[in-house]
Structures are given as structure tokens and as C-alpha cells.
Amino acid sequence: xxxxxxxxxxxxxxxxxxxxxxxxxxxxxxxxxxxxxxxxxxxxxxxxxxxxxxxxxxxxxxxxxxxxxxxxxxxxxxxxxxxxxxxxxxxxxxxxxxxxxxxxxxxxxxxxxxxxxxxxxxxxxxxxxxxxxxxxxxxxxxxxxxxxxxxxxxxxxxxxxxxxxxxxxxxxxxxxxxxxxxxxxxxxxxxxxxxxxxxxxxxxxxxxxxxxxxxxxxxxxxxxxxxxxxxxxxxxxxxxxxxxxxxxxxxxxxxxxxxxxxxx
Amino acid sequence: xxxxxxxxxxxxxxxxxxxxxxxxxxxxxxxxxxxxxxxxxxxxxxxxxxxxxxxxxxxxxxxxxxxxxxxxxxxxxxxxxxxxxxxxxxxxxxxxxxxxxxxxxxxxxxxxxxxxxxxxxxxxxxxxxxxxxxxxxxxxxxxxxxxxxxxxxxxxxxxxxxxxxxxxxxxxxxxxxxxxxxxxxxxxxxxxxxxxxxxxxxxxxxxxxxxxxxxxxxxxxxxxxxxxxxxxxxxxxxxxxxxxxxxxxxxxxxxxxxxxxxxxxxxxxxxxxxxxxxxxxxxxxxxxxxxxxxxxxxxxx
Numbered sequence: 001x002x003x004x005x006x007x008x009x010x011x012x013x014x015x016x017x018x019x020x021x022x023x024x025x026x027x028x029x030x031x032x033x034x035x036x037x038x039x040x041x042x043x044x045x046x047x048x049x050x051x052x053x054x055x056x057x058x059x060x061x062x063x064x065x066x067x068x069x070x071x072x073x074x075x076x077x078x079x080x081x082x083x084x085x086x087x088x089x090x091x092x093x094x095x096x097x098x099x100x101x102x103x104x105x106x107x108x109x110x111x112x113x114x115x116x117x118x119x120x121x122x123x124x125x126x127x128x129x130x131x132x133x134x135x136x137x138x139x140x141x142x143x144x145x146x147x148x149x150x151x152x153x154x155x156x157x158x159x160x161x162x163x164x165x166x167x168x169x170x171x172x173x174x175x176x177x178x179x180x181x182x183x184x185x186x187x188x189x190x191x192x193x194x195x196x197x198x199x200x201x202x203x204x205x206x207x208x209x210x211x212x213x214x215x216x217x218x219x220x221x222x223x224x225x226x227x228x229x230x231x232x233x234x235x236x237x238x239x240x241x242x243x244x245x246x247x248x249x250x251x252x253x254x255x256x257x258x259x260x261x262x263x264x
Numbered sequence: 265x266x267x268x269x270x271x272x273x274x275x276x277x278x279x280x281x282x283x284x285x286x287x288x289x290x291x292x293x294x295x296x297x298x299x300x301x302x303x304x305x306x307x308x309x310x311x312x313x314x315x316x317x318x319x320x321x322x323x324x325x326x327x328x329x330x331x332x333x334x335x336x337x338x339x340x341x342x343x344x345x346x347x348x349x350x351x352x353x354x355x356x357x358x359x360x361x362x363x364x365x366x367x368x369x370x371x372x373x374x375x376x377x378x379x380x381x382x383x384x385x386x387x388x389x390x391x392x393x394x395x396x397x398x399x400x401x402x403x404x405x406x407x408x409x410x411x412x413x414x415x416x417x418x419x420x421x422x423x424x425x426x427x428x429x430x431x432x433x434x435x436x437x438x439x440x441x442x443x444x445x446x447x448x449x450x451x452x453x454x455x456x457x458x459x460x461x462x463x464x465x466x467x468x469x470x471x472x473x474x475x476x477x478x479x480x481x482x483x484x485x486x487x488x489x490x491x492x493x494x495x496x497x498x499x500x501x502x503x504x505x506x507x508x509x510x511x512x513x514x515x516x517x518x519x520x521x522x523x524x525x526x527x528x529x530x531x532x533x534x535x536x537x538x539x540x541x542x543x544x545x546x547x548x549x550x551x552x553x554x555x556x557x558x559x560x561x562x563x564x565x
Contacts, residue, residue, distance in 0.1 A: 074468075
């Protein structure tokens with residue numbers, strides 16, 4: 001029972017009329033404080049549903065989520081989400097997007113000046129301080145995602161939930177952001193749960209990789225420990241035997257044993 | 265070919281001798297093209313936008329003049345309108361008491377009625393639109409009713425309104441209200457229903473309370489739709505007030521037109537129509553401008 005975040009026998013069935021689809025089956029996962037865990041699987045395997053259940057945006061049919069000794073079943077700032085499509089409010093500036101979260105979470109505990117400083121601090125953390133007065137439509141996709149990360153970090157969440165955060169970005173921008181996330185994880189020691197479908201990303205960033213089988217009724221097929229010392233350097237890992245082995249294990253899982261069967 | 269070479273030879277000793285003078289000469293030389301560069305495109309674009317409508321209007325007025333100059337024509341040509349209705353055209357601000365006022369005062373009276381009725385419609389319309397956009401049950405219950413009521417022509421409400429209020433003024437305001445409210449309700453509801461799930465998720469994670477959700481997410485997200493409804497609503501209001509005033513009487517551009525018809529002052533009617541058209545155009549542009557200002561940044565994601 002020592003786990004910081006515990007996903008306990010989560011089952012999820014979507015019901016529409018008389019038809020019902022079992023998406024997740026008996027998903028159980030323990031995550032320690034400060035751990036970086038990735039969930040990988042083919043699209044449609046229910047990994048986003050799983051993240052939404054942890055976030056509280058969707059409720060599990062049976063089973064539950066325990067965070068820091070307490071069951072959680074509604075959304076809250078202790079489980080900040082970085083959404084795949086950044087989800088910044090387009091009518092607010094970069095600063096105001098982060099400030100909205102800061103004001104909401106710390107309205108009772110911090111003064112106005114402290115909240116202002118905290119907002120700027122978090123923007124600086126993702127190197128976005130220079131664009132604080134711009135609107136989301138005026139910055140690039142990678143920058144938007146940085147702001148999304150700043151907004152999530154600014155809530156001081158117990159767990160940071162990343163929902164395919166780099167999926168919509170080009171390869172170079174993605175690499176930059178991955179480095180930033182690794183650096184933030186190293187500095188702040190956040191507990192992070194990330195959804196991804198990128199094998200390299202999963203191996204590079206995670207302490208553990210949770211591999212999901214194909215849906216319906218997806219379950220945790222295998223959990224891989226990535227025993228690579230941190231800080232990890234992208235270039236050094238290219239020839240690293242442990243890295244290559246981990247990469248091979250994930251690829252084999254995804255493409256040999258649980259190949260994605262396309263519908264018709 | 266040899267000319268520039270000659271010039272160069274001549275200018276080089278001159279530069280050496282009086283360098284500051286050369287600089288002074290350069291300054292206005294630089295400014296002249298810069299000023300011209302600014303003005304010429306501006307004039308060009310202004311001409312491109314102004315000349316076509318001016319030409320079209322001139323042609324139409326000319327055609328009108330020719331068609332209505334024939335003896336026995338039912339409508340007066342522009343030249344005789346200017347002659348007969350000159351007082352109306354030249355003095356929009358005169359006031360001799362009663363109904364004998366300049367067109368400005370008639371327009372103003374109509375605008376006041378529209379302002380009251382339209383403001384009420386905007387507030388109630390956005391409120392009801394939020395309700396049926398947000399609540400499935402409210403939509404199921406109210407939407408069929410709204411769909412039927414919105415097809416009732418504005419003037420059909422007037423007798424009922426007169427019976428209820430027993431006075432022309434509030435009855436006219438009610439007709440404006442009931443005319444303008446439907447597009448506002450329907451567009452607001454569509455805007456609320458189209459709020460992306462992402463924004464709702466953000467609100468959920470931040471635990472925004474209903475009031476914060478309303479002011480910080482819902483209204484800004486739906487603003488483009490709301491302003492579409494408001495813009496259609498102001499146009500309909502202006503359509504309805506003219507018709508309603510014809511029946512109600514009193515000061516107002518609608519009754520002015522009816523009065524002019526009864527006095528067979530066809531020229532006055534045409535002058536009034538031009539005023540009505542321009543006022544309606546300005547109203548539409550004002551709402552559009554407010555909308556553009558309020559929703560700046562909202563439409564682009």
C-alpha cells in the first residue's frame with residue numbers, strides 16, 4: 001500500500017442504448033512518488049480513457065484511483081492535465097492562461113504579488129517568459145504546449161498527467177520539449193503519468209513503461225523498467241545497450257505480440 | 265551609356281568640397297518619395313472603394329430621373345424630390361412642436377423604442393440561450409415552443425401587445441423585444457453547445473464554480489455566436505419598428521412615412537426611406553464593430 005498513486009482494478013464499460021463496449025479491464029498500477037511512468041499502446045486501446053479516469057474527467061465503471069492515501073473521483077488541480085491539443089483559452093494571453101490556474105488554486109493561500117511572481121516563475125521554467133503577453137494564436141504549436149505545461153506545473157499538482165503532450169508536434173520541436181520535461185522532472189521531482197504512442201519517447205523519458213494490449217477490454221500487458229541513469233542524454237543513448245534493449249522490448253510487444261489489427 | 269560616367273566625374277569633387285550641404289539636400293529628396301509612397305496607395309485603395317458605388321448610384325439616379333420624368337409618371341423624379349422636399353433634406357433638426365419635426369427627431373424617437381426593446385431582448389435572449397444551450401431538458405422543453413413562436417411575423421404580435429399594455433409606446437417596445445429575441449436565443453444556445461470539450465475539461469481540472477465558468481469560459485467562448493445573434497436581432501428590430509409605428513402613430517419615422525403617404529408627399533417618403541436605410545446600416549455596423557472588439561482573439565484558436 002506504499003504507492004503514491006494507485007490505479008486499483010479499473011474497469012470501464014461504455015454503454016450506449018443496448019450496446020456496451022468494455023474498454024478497460026482490471027487495470028491495476030502502482031506509481032511511486034517522483035516516478036515517471038509512461039503508458040504506451042496502439043490507438044484505440046483506451047489509454048486516453050485511463051488517463052481521463054485518473055484525472056477524474058471520466059468515471060471508472062468499477063475500481064478506483066487512490067492518490068496519496070485518498071480516493072479521487074472528480075477532477076481537481078492535484079492532478080493537473082497537459083492536454084494533447086494544449087487547450088489554452090484563446091481569448092486570454094499566455095500570462096492570463098497560467099494566471100487563471102494560479103488564481104484558482106492559490107487564491108486563499110498566496111497574495112496577489114506572490115501569485116504574479118509564481119505565474120512568471122512557471123512561464124520562465126518552460127522558457128516562455130518572453131511571450132507572456134501574446135495570445136495563443138500568435139505562438140507556435142510547441143510554444144502553446146510549453147504554456148500548457150506551465151499551467152499544469154503552476155497548480156503544484158501531486159501528479160502531472162500528460163496526454164500525448166507532444167503528439168501534434170514536429171520531431172525537432174518534440175525533442176526540445178522532451179528535454180525540457182526531463183529537466184523539469186529532474187529539478188522538481190514531479191510524479192508524472194504520460195500517455196504516448198512513441199516508443200523512443202517512452203524509453204527516453206520513463207522510469208517504467210506500461211504496455212497496454214489492444215482493445216476492447218485492454219489490460220496491462222507488460223511493465224518494463226527502464227534502468228537508465230539520469231540525466232539521460234539523447235545522443236549518448238543512441239548506442240546504449242540498455243536503451244536499445246528496452247526499445248526492442250517495447251517494439252516487440254507492440255508489433256509482434258499485440259499487433260494492431262485494423263478494422264476492415 | 266556615357267552620360268552617367270560624366271555625371272559621376274562631376275559630382276565627386278563637389279561632394280568633397282561641401283559634404284554637409286550634400287546631406288541637407290538629401291533629406292527632402294528622401295522624404296518626398298516616402299510621402300508619395302504612403303499617399304498614392306491610400307488614394308488608390310480609396311478610389312477603388314469609392315468610385316464603383318458612386319458610379320452605380322449616379323447611373324441609377326440618372327435612370328430614375330429619365331424614367332420618372334415622363335408626363336403621367338406615378339413617382340417623382342429625383343430633381344422634383346429635391347425641389348419639393350428641400351426643407352426636409354436641409355433641416356433635419358427643426359422642431360415646431362407636435363408631429364411637425366425634422367427627420368432627425370423622428371429617427372431618434374424610433375431609435376429610443378428600439379434601444380429599450382432591443383436591450384431587453386439582448387439580456388433575456390442571452391439568458392434563455394445559455395439556459396437551453398446548457399441544459400438538455402430546458403432545450404427539449406423550450407425549443408419546440410421557440411421554433412413555432414419565432415415564425416410569427418412581428419406585426420402579428422401588435423394587436424395582442426396593444427390589448428395587454430393598453431398603450432402604443434410599450435406595445436411597440438414589446439414588438440421590438442419579441443422580434444429581436446429569437447435569433448439571439450438560438451445563436452447563443454448554439455454557441456454554448458459548441459464550447460469545445462477541452463475548455464470544459466480545463467474548467468473541471470481547475471474546479472471553476474458555475475459563476476466563474478459562466479464569466480471566464482462560457483461567455484467568451486460563445487461570444488462570436490452571441491454577436492451573430494445580436495446583429496441579426498438589431499436588423500430585425502429596425503425592420504419591425506417602422507411597421508409597428510405606422511400603426512401606432514406618434515413621433516417616429518414609421519408614422520412619418522405613413523403620414524406622408526396620407527398627405528400624398530411621395531418625395532418625403534423617399535427622403536425618409538433613405539434615412540431609414542442609412543440608420544439601419546449604421547446600427548448593423550455598430551453592433552458588428554462592438555462584436556469585433558469584444559471577440560478579438562476569441563475566434564482564432
